[in-house]
Amino acid sequence: MAEVEITGLEKTYPGGARPAVRAVSATVADGELLVLLGPSGCGKTTLLRMIAGLETPDAGTIRIGGADITHLPPRERDLSMVFQSYAVFPHRTVARNIGFGLAMRKTARREIEAKVEWAAGLLRLEDLLDRYPAQLSGGQRQRVAVARAIVMEPDVLLMDEPLSNLDALLRLQFRAELKKLLADLGTTCVYVTHDQVEALSLGERVAVMDEGEIVQAGAPLEVYDAPASIFVGGFLGSPPMNFLEAVVDGGAIELEGQRIPAPPGWTAGPVLIGVRAETIIASGTEAADALRAAAEVVEPLGSATLVTALVGGQRLKVQVPADFTVAPGDRLWLRPRPDRLGRYDPRTGLALT
Ligand SMILES: Nc1ncnc2c1ncn2[C@@H]1O[C@H](COP(=O)(O)OP(=O)(O)OP(=O)(O)O)[C@@H](O)[C@H]1O
Ligand SMILES: [Mg+2]
Known part of the structure; x- marks a missing residue:
């Protein structure tokens, strides 16, 4: 069971005039995909980084599978994160990028090879395994970052705008593939985007954020049809309400x-x-x-x-x-x-x- 439960999470950066995240509570059920949606600067990345253990909250608790992990270091949390900037290692090949986390875990070479092949297949990177990141397009690099996270088969996957560098067509294809992939793997996922079409199509639940707070959460069509405020109605949907x-x-x-x-x-x-x-x-x-x-x-x-x-x-x-x-x-x-x-x-x- 990898239910993620966040209670009263708060974060103000040193010198920050206002909290980046305030009083955020949310539950992501085991195997569920929650999309965090909101305008630039509303606190999405900050919230994700706190779940990952890369930022320390000022208040609140984070539980995974019932265990309080609020103060555990990142590597002791069974989760993987795909960063907004898809930091891939420039001096490693695609294969070694994907297998990096497994190698760190001292997984046997045979097993690493098999898993890298599996993840590369899922993300259609089979033919690029020997290339270096500089020889890839932005979208391909982004897929490497996703493969590197998925190959770890984490209980919880945190994704920060993983499709932002794909062109419109690839994004559309990849969105559907990712949805199927996550459902097949049964991974609990928190997925950040500021693209509201992506939020509606991908999420089992959508949480709309504004100025550090979750202002509405629910099934995508529920939020779309009955926005709780003119902010939500104006943000979710193209054209806006x-x-x-x-x-x-x-x-x-x-x-x-x-x-x-x-x-x-x-x-x-x-x-x-x-x-x-x-x-x-x-x-x-x-x-x-x-x-x-x-x-x-x-x-x-x-x-x-x-x-x-x-x-x-x-x-x-x-x-x-x-x-x-x-x-x-x-x-x-x-x-x-x-x-x-x-x-x-x-x-x-x-x-x-
Ligand atoms: N390291 C930091 N130090 C100080 N302030 C920060 C830091 N990181 C983010 N902030 C501020 O915290 C707020 C929330 O930022 P965050 O990166 O979480 O937003 P976001 O919703 O991910 O935005 P985007 O869609 O642009 O990625 C913003 O006002 C931002 O300027
Ligand atoms: Mg961000």
Whole structure:
């Protein structure tokens, strides 16, 4: 069992004005993949380095498989880390890079060779084993770093943006392979990214961080569909969730002088309406419960088309089918799906329930 349990973890760097990580608690179940997602500087790497034992927390505890490892040195923790900068050894071949940790453990040469071959196969590095890092592309080097971590078959794998140097296509392929690989190996994994598409596709659970804190954690689609705040809704998803200023009054949502029915139970008062681009039904013909809008920008994505529309003075993104005919300046009627509308407090930015 390699459940990772973090409680009340805190870290302020010497001279740091604010904590890099504050009051972070999270549990990663045995074999689960938790994705940590958040903007640059929010504390993702710091949190990972504390789990790895490379940074000392100011407060809080870290348990792996029930044992308190908060003060154990890194090498006594059964985990491997893939660093954001994929530090590979420049003067060792790919094979010796991958086998390095096993050699340090005094594993028999035969066994090292077999395991290196296995890990290289998984990461499609078989033909590169005799090369030196300088002779590899950034993406290949990154795969060496992943192989080097996986070959140790750790209970816990910590990965800090391991795909950041792969091109879009390789990243897409590798993401799916990595997901399968980790599931097959049953490794507990904490995976850091600031790419929200990667977070949604890879994670069994996603924890969104902001300024050192976990602001929401849950199943990817749960967080996507019901963000706890406008920060989360604006960060997770491409395009970000739309937020529109409105007033709820007498069972209706009033927005830019127009009225559409409010979902049941919505109380009167000013709100920010949270609505995802793909939950708005657009039409070129007038409808009673739809908002009158004008198309401003039309962006075909191939699988769908993204329209930036203006409702009065407010802008929103609407996803329409690829074969929907629309041009800038066209009149549009937009009907948000009532079951997918969210309400946020305009003062705090937090979800109203
Ligand atoms: N060694 C350090 N000394 C002082 N401050 C640091 C140190 N490392 C990180 N910080 C600060 O701590 C905060 C969190 O940094 P961290 O590297 O954990 O962010 P991150 O979420 O990993 O960002 P990124 O997505 O850019 O990698 C930042 O404000 C950063 O400037
Ligand atoms: Mg980082």
